[in-house]
Amino acid sequence: MYIFYPIQKLADWLTYEVLRLANDTILAEAINFFIFDTIKIFILLCVIIFCVSIIRTFLPPEKIKNILSRKGRFLGNVLAGLFGIITPFCTCSAIPLFLGFLEAGVPLGATFSFLISSPMINEVALILLFGMFGAKIAVLYISSGLVIAVVSGVIIGKLKVEDLVEHISYNKLAAGQSFLTINWRWQDRIDYAKGYTATIIKNIWPYLFIAIGIGAWIHGYVPSDFLAKYASADKWYAVPVATLIGIPLYSNVAGVIPLVSVLTEKGVSMGTTLSFMMAVTALSLPEFMILKKVMKIKLLAIFAGIVGMGIIFTGYLFNFIIK
Numbered sequence: 001m002y003i004f005y006p007i008q009k010l011a012d013w014l015t016y017e018v019l020r021l022a023n024d025t026i027l028a029e030a031i032n033f034f035i036f037d038t039i040k041i042f043i044l045l046c047v048i049i050f051c052v053s054i055i056r057t058f059l060p061p062e063k064i065k066n067i068l069s070r071k072g073r074f075l076g077n078v079l080a081g082l083f084g085i086i087t088p089f090c091t092c093s094a095i096p097l098f099l100g101f102l103e104a105g106v107p108l109g110a111t112f113s114f115l116i117s118s119p120m121i122n123e124v125a126l127i128l129l130f131g132m133f134g135a136k137i138a139v140l141y142i143s144s145g146l147v148i149a150v151v152s153g154v155i156i157g158k159l160k161v162e163d164l165v166e167h168i169s170y171n172k173l174a175a176g177q178s179f180l181t182i183n184w185r186w187q188d189r190i191d192y193a194k195g196y197t198a199t200i201i202k203n204i205w206p207y208l209f210i211a212i213g214i215g216a217w218i219h220g221y222v223p224s225d226f227l228a229k230y231a232s233a234d235k236w237y238a239v240p241v242a243t244l245i246g247i248p249l250y251s252n253v254a255g256v257i258p259l260v261s262v263l264t265e266k267g268v269s270m271g272t273t274l275s276f277m278m279a280v281t282a283l284s285l286p287e288f289m290i291l292k293k294v295m296k297i298k299l300l301a302i303f304a305g306i307v308g309m310g311i312i313f314t315g316y317l318f319n320f321i322i323k
Contacts, residue, residue, distance in 0.1 A: 004036075004040055004131070007036055007039050007040050007043075008036055010035075010039065011032050011035040011036035011039065012032065014035050015028055015031050015032040015035060016028070016032075019031065026221060030216045030217060030221065031216070033216045033262075034212055034213060034216035037212050037216070037258050037261070038209070038212050040131070041212070041257075041258065042201070042205075044127050044131065045201065046197055046201065048127050049196070049197045049201075050193045050194070050197045051193075052086060053192060053193035053196040053197060054189050054190070054193045055086065057184050057188075057189045057192055057193075074150075074154060076106070076107055076109075076110040076113075077109055077110050077113040077149075077150045077153040077154050077157070078113075078150055079110075080101075080106070080110040080111065080113040080114040080117070080149075080153065081113045081114065081116075081117040081146050081149040081150045081153070082117075082146070083114060083117075083118075084113070084114045084115075084116070084117030084118035084119075084120075084121070084149060085117055085118075085121050085142065085146065098111055098114060098115045101114060102165065102294075107157055108156060108157055108161070108162055108165065109153040109154055109155075109156050109157020109158070110153055110157070111153075112149075112152060112153045112156045112157075112303065113149045113150055113152065113153030113154075114149075114153075116148060116149040116152055116153070116282055116307055117145060117146060117149035119281045119282055120145045120148070120149065120278055120281050120282040121141070121142050121145035121146060121149070126138050126141075126142055129141055129257065132257070132260075132261045133261075133264070133270075137270065137322075140318065140321070141274060144274075144314045144317070144318070145278065145314075147310075147314075148278075148282075148307065148310035148311065148314060151310065152303075152306045152307050152310055155306055156302065156303065156306065159302065161298075161299050161302065164295055164296045164298055164299035164302075165294065165295050165296075165299065212258045214258075214259060216262075238268075238269065238272045239271060239272050239275045239312055239315035239316055239319065240275075240312050242272045242273070242275045242276040242279070242315070243275045243276065243278075243279045243308060243311050243312055243315065244279070245276065245279075246275070246276045246277070246278070246279025246280040246283070247279050247280075247283045247308075256276075256277050256280045256281060257277065259273075259276075259277075260273045260274065260276070260277050263276070269318075269319045269322075270318050270319070270322045271314070271315040271316060271317065271318030271319030271320075271322070272315055272319065274314065274315060274318055275311050275312060275314065275315030278311045278314065278315075279308070279311055282307055282311070283304055283307055283308060283311075288300060288304070291303075
């Protein structure tokens, strides 16, 4: 896109003038891709997280929990899923708020809708996908992720599995209390947004560098037809395999999108790559290890099974829609 042209020029200058790599070589192409994507993604993340952090100062967690507790079940699921979209949390950092929802008496299904949507779909994903693939893919991804979160939450709510939640005393979130007691001035909001943005970047930059590095290696060194041969839309097993591969990995949306960009560029179908991304962000081993402390294995399996089937269905749907 045109707005990224200055970044591309900078990447070209660093690659060919500063590092003096020979033009039209595989190494130069991989390094150029790495520099360009790293700068672009970090700029996008800083801007978007900062803006959303400002918005979050108007939405204290306690107020959100009160709103969700008063709504009807289906509407509560929708609102919880929408709230998850505007919170830039990875899976593990969304869990404390998930526990706060449980303590506040929010229906179990709505809490799961939030837990699914928060790491899987957010404003960072929307901006990055829009910048890489355009509005159609970004909107389809956000819409499908929200549907998965809402439907999964509704199903879990109807199963009446509250007895599978461990009866432990959840500590009230200090962050939620402090949000209520702060008399926010604009300078306070800006200072909070700056600190929160710095914290998020500090926590995710290793994942970003690793993901972009892998993406750069694939971009430069993996033959164009290799991945397409085994993960194209006409391979029935591509979507479930991609989903299963994504579960043991752990990253957030920002960290895995660079890989999605390269995989699609190499010919992997969009549905397959998005299934991989959804599995990495919404179903991960660290998440399961934390959730095991507050819910029984049966509920954990129900959660993973419902979300996994939703992801696989979405992958096939995308492959059908996007040829």
